[in-house]
Amino acid sequence: METQQTTTGVLSCGRIAPGLIRGARDTGSLLLGVIPVGIAFGIAARQYGLSAPEACLMSLLVFAGASQFIGIAMIAAGAGVLEVAITTFFVNLRHAIMTASLAIYLRGCPKGLLSLLAFQTTDETFGLSITRFASGEADRWYLLAANVIIYATWNATTLAGYMAGELLPELVSNAMAFALPAVFLSLLVMACRDRITVVVAIFSSALSVALYLGHVSMGNVILVAIAGATLGMVVEQWKGR
Amino acid sequence: MEGKIAFILAMMLATYPVRLAPMLAISARNLPEPVVRWLRYVPPAVFSALVFPGLLLRDGNPAVSPSNPFLWAGLATFVAAMATRNLSKSVCVGIVVALAGQRVLG
Numbered sequence: 001m002e003t004q005q006t007t008t009g010v011l012s013c014g015r016i017a018p019g020l021i022r023g024a025r026d027t028g029s030l031l032l033g034v035i036p037v038g039i040a041f042g043i044a045a046r047q048y049g050l051s052a053p054e055a056c057l058m059s060l061l062v063f064a065g066a067s068q069f070i071g072i073a074m075i076a077a078g079a080g081v082l083e084v085a086i087t088t089f090f091v092n093l094r095h096a097i098m099t100a101s102l103a104i105y106l107r108g109c110p111k112g113l114l115s116l117l118a119f120q121t122t123d124e125t126f127g128l129s130i131t132r133f134a135s136g137e138a139d140r141w142y143l144l145a146a147n148v149i150i151y152a153t154w155n156a157t158t159l160a161g162y163m164a165g166e167l168l169p170e171l172v173s174n175a176m177a178f179a180l181p182a183v184f185l186s187l188l189v190m191a192c193r194d195r196i197t198v199v200v201a202i203f204s205s206a207l208s209v210a211l212y213l214g215h216v217s218m219g220n221v222i223l224v225a226i227a228g229a230t231l232g233m234v235v236e237q238w239k240g241r
Numbered sequence: 242m243e244g245k246i247a248f249i250l251a252m253m254l255a256t257y258p259v260r261l262a263p264m265l266a267i268s269a270r271n272l273p274e275p276v277v278r279w280l281r282y283v284p285p286a287v288f289s290a291l292v293f294p295g296l297l298l299r300d301g302n303p304a305v306s307p308s309n310p311f312l313w314a315g316l317a318t319f320v321a322a323m324a325t326r327n328l329s330k331s332v333c334v335g336i337v338v339a340l341a342g343q344r345v346l347g
Contacts, residue, residue, distance in 0.1 A: 182335030228286025
């Protein structure tokens with residue numbers, strides 16, 4: 001475990017270009033998932049009464065899909081600033097566990113670069129790069145390339161959706177809504193590297209659905225992450241004995 | 242406009258530190274080995290939580306039925322991901338089946 005980390009560290013201190021190129025190439029597969037959601041956000045922002053600069057500013061500064069949708073709906077419903085901020089905090093708490101997972105591969109990174117990588121962390125780029133970090137195929141530049149491309153795409157599609165989103169045929173936009181689940185389902189299949197991870201995946205799926213049925217939707221992901229990872233550890237410990 | 246800018250800044254303040262603090266804190270030190278191993282089980286758990294409620298539920302109610310096109314699309318994506326281990330290919334398969342499913346079932 002220690003040697004694996006050191007190797008990743010050494011690799012990531014080396015040349016910049018290979019990581020950037022690999023990251024940019026792999027990010028192509030995320031675009032199908034991000035473009036429709038960005039367009040949908042642009043459309044929704046307009047419907048909820050935001051101006052075009054406000055919609056763009058939110059995508060530029062907040063850059064968090066789900067909480068942006070929730071935010072504009074709450075603003076339109078007359079919620080207060082504090083209420084919106086607290087909801088956003090809880091919706092995005094899952095990102096804390098994602099940046100924590102990424103950080104073990106980013107040892108020795110300068111603070112400036114870490115600040116940028118953290119700002120642009122999303123479910124999608126976390127998912128793509130953590131799988132590659134675990135197999136030693138990614139470094140900090142890989143993550144940077146993925147983040148910058150998704151950030152640019154999210155902002156461009158927010159504006160495009162705001163301006164022209166309603167021109168999209170309904171059948172196409174409905175089917176595109178499946179793109180994001182497809183991304184995470186594929187990443188899940190690839191993350192199931194052994195029997196313990198399969199057990200973690202099945203348990204986490206069941207728990208997450210059960211929580212939704214019990215009307216726990218806020219904080220769902222972070223609760224499931226903590227429970228699922230702990231189960232993985234316990235099973236690993238128990239099998240190792 | 243001014244009123245909404247306050248909302249946007251508040252949302253940024255509720256988002257960025259959450260992402261930044263763990264990254265700065267954890268990348269700066271050597272974590273105990275069990276914590277590192279624990280963190281490696283986070284991805285499958287997170288992916289599961291992001292996928293299955295959307296596939297199996299509609300508006301908070303169970304939607305496990307042959308008339309749910311996303312269920313068929315999910316099945317196709319799963320098979321494609323197992324077979325190809327390739328993100329782009331399996332996502333494309335999923336979208337095509339979702340599109341076809343909505344045509345037929347919708």
